[in-house]
Amino acid sequence: MSQLFYLYGMIQTRENQTNPFSELKGIDGEHRLDLLEYGELSAVFCHVDEEEFGEEVLEEKTNQMEWVKDKAFHHHEMLMKIHEQATIIPMKFCTIYKTEQNLRTMIDSHQQQMVDLLKQLDGKEEWNLKIYCDRDKLSEQVSEHNLNIKKKKEEIAQMSKGRQYLESRKIDQYIDQEVEKEQEEFSSEFHDKLDEFSVNSTVKKNWNRDVTGKDEEMCWNSAYLVPLDKVENFLELVTEAEKAHGQSGWIFEATGPWPAYHFANLS
Amino acid sequence: MSHRETYQNKEIGLIDILDTVLDKGVAIKGDLIISIAGIDLVYLDLRVLISAVETLVQSNMDSDSLTSKRFDQEKEDLTHVTEQS
Numbered sequence: 001m002s003q004l005f006y007l008y009g010m011i012q013t014r015e016n017q018t019n020p021f022s023e024l025k026g027i028d029g030e031h032r033l034d035l036l037e038y039g040e041l042s043a044v045f046c047h048v049d050e051e052e053f054g055e056e057v058l059e060e061k062t063n064q065m066e067w068v069k070d071k072a073f074h075h076h077e078m079l080m081k082i083h084e085q086a087t088i089i090p091m092k093f094c095t096i097y098k099t100e101q102n103l104r105t106m107i108d109s110h111q112q113q114m115v116d117l118l119k120q121l122d123g124k125e126e127w128n129l130k131i132y133c134d135r136d137k138l139s140e141q142v143s144e145h146n147l148n149i150k151k152k153k154e155e156i157a158q159m160s161k162g163r164q165y166l167e168s169r170k171i172d173q174y175i176d177q178e179v180e181k182e183q184e185e186f187s188s189e190f191h192d193k194l195d196e197f198s199v200n201s202t203v204k205k206n207w208n209r210d211v212t213g214k215d216e217e218m219c220w221n222s223a224y225l226v227p228l229d230k231v232e233n234f235l236e237l238v239t240e241a242e243k244a245h246g247q248s249g250w251i252f253e254a255t256g257p258w259p260a261y262h263f264a265n266l267s
Numbered sequence: 268m269s270h271r272e273t274y275q276n277k278e279i280g281l282i283d284i285l286d287t288v289l290d291k292g293v294a295i296k297g298d299l300i301i302s303i304a305g306i307d308l309v310y311l312d313l314r315v316l317i318s319a320v321e322t323l324v325q326s327n328m329d330s331d332s333l334t335s336k337r338f339d340q341e342k343e344d345l346t347h348v349t350e351q352s
Contacts, residue, residue, distance in 0.1 A: 069281065072284055072285060072288050073284060075288050076284050076287070079288075092289075093288045093289055204286075211282065231271050232270050232271060235270035235271060235273075235274050239273075255274070256275070257271075261287045262287070
């Protein structure tokens, strides 16, 4: 039976290091987490059996959503545990090598890059932000505060029934556009403020309501790499924003600290 | 309590995890190349599954008392059905 290598991530080798993760059970629920030293770098991995994690089996399993959910949770949980003890270059879910030699070859060809990356990530944390907004509330506010809309609505009230219908539809479309503009402007303005406390950031795609399962609409999705001594300032901004704008239908969801999922890029 | 502690202890949703572990992380090629359906598809499927289980539990509570054994049985049936589809 062949043993594969499931790779969680890379950390810096410590002097006289013993495996601090030997208590943790790996992704198959049997093998323990282990360390392999390659000079300055150490790979955190666990063995998996080919029968369970071979390419064909995996192909099938990744179509089973419950499996994906459980294993993705596990992957994340392990990375968090490792991250508590060491700066880590987190690998994507299901990064698997067939032999130790192959793993070694991968590390060899990225050695310097990974060493540099670990230095860059040291002393920093990733925080993610999602902003949601109550669209109805925002529509109301936009209609109330936009003078063009107010004026137009008054005009419409004086029109004949047929024209009222057409013009109302037009103004509704216009309100929708303005609401979207407002969502974008409000969020990106807040993003700029957070960005000042970060050394790096990335703006991601918004998920629609089918995916989020929320009544409110996601209007911003971003990740930040924040130096440890700036984290308090960074999060204080989020708390303040929540206090100031929560009433008007904005929801700010900050999560973290994450391993640097969004900022560990290797070419 | 510091802001950091407050946020750190907040519960993280499934979407947050899928949005990061499936989407990001270093994508150095492993030997095995697997493709996972887009996060939105994974997530949608899971939501359907989760709400199906919830409905099941709910309807059981209405009729007779819910035992964990019964629940497991139902869940197994459900998994069986969803895997076939």
